[in-house]
Amino acid sequence: MNLISKDFIRNIVPQLDLLNTLGGGIAQATMWIDKREKGVVVRVAAPSVSPENFHVVLNNNVLTVLAEFRHTPEDKLAAPLFSRTLNLPATLDLSRIDAVFEGQELQIRIPYRDAATEPREINIKQR
Template identity: 25%
Template sequence: MTLIKRSYPVRNIERVNPFAPMFNDFLESMFNNNTMPDTSFKTPAVNVVENADGYAIELAVPGLKKDDFNIDLEKNTLTVSVEKENESKEEGKNYHRREFSYTSFKRSFNLPETVDVEKIGAEYKDGVLSLTIPKKEEAQLKAKQIKVS
């Protein structure tokens, strides 16, 4: 019996399993570099909803505290950012290897002229940062009855 080794280009593997490159990088880094790949999130998932009164933006950012967020408004651009270094110190241990975690991201949203920037609010609960952005009174849609003459 003869065994034939076949070599497939990476693109064929990706077509069969789109996660193959991620697993290859993971295994490569574990066995060759002795380090773990960076698994921290780069940009959080976002939901943006518009209703009659305004807008709601929700960012999925678990594991943070409300003091970790920087929310800035410059002109009509709302920017949410985080820069946090997670370092735990344990006294009395002789480490051969110790890894630090650093989390950072920055998301910007262009706001329309119709929002009331003085009333923007933010709340962080259960890993979700919720921003409420109300519309100005004149921009809110109101129902109106029109009489036929």
């Protein structure tokens, strides 16, 4: 006999996570930073957070990833679930940043700058 349906569990988990957050706790979000050959991938996994509730904000060289909870998409009131802030190094090309939600994970991809655009000292030749 199955007393609790899968739909009930699927609907109650975000509510419990929200109550935990409102009670002073935090949502169980996990963030990884993977260094790859062509750039950096910031990966964020948060249980029961849908893609439309994630927000990625880039302000100068500061990247903020946050998620909010809305009972329905039309709700004007949103409760914050989590927020993470990263200071990005100058070696990353912030003009080519993009974000993709794949599986149950948000991926923010930031390529490295072209080596030709990096400052370097020029040797002075004498004639």
